[in-house]
Amino acid sequence: MHEMSLCEGIRRVVDQAADRPDVTRVTRVRLEIGKFAGVEKNALSFAWEVVMRGSKAEGAALEMIDLPGRALCYDCMKEVEIAERLSPCPDCGGGKLLPQGGDEMQIKDMEVV
Ligand SMILES: [Zn+2]
Numbered sequence: 001m002h003e004m005s006l007c008e009g010i011r012r013v014v015d016q017a018a019d020r021p022d023v024t025r026v027t028r029v030r031l032e033i034g035k036f037a038g039v040e041k042n043a044l045s046f047a048w049e050v051v052m053r054g055s056k057a058e059g060a061a062l063e064m065i066d067l068p069g070r071a072l073c074y075d076c077m078k079e080v081e082i083a084e085r086l087s088p089c090p091d092c093g094g095g096k097l098l099p100q101g102g103d104e105m106q107i108k109d110m111e112v113v
Pocket of ligand 1: 089094
């Protein structure tokens, strides 16, 4: 399950960020997930609970924020949002789109106490 290794990567970042004497516990982590990142959210929530055990983020809420897929359209030269990776341009109907993102996953911010 690749969500497990994703969470391990997140744990490393969170651990590092929370490694300060004034941080007792991480209560919430906001994660931005691109529409095309291929992340299975249920699996990610499950992996989250397992992977965070024993860290300062044990029991922290995981908030997942969807990022839209974006692409540059070569027909109208606009940056547009697309629903599917192979969708035509929603503006002009053109099919020559260069994806500009949507497959990223990153921590937006986190709350600590
Ligand atoms: Zn277009």
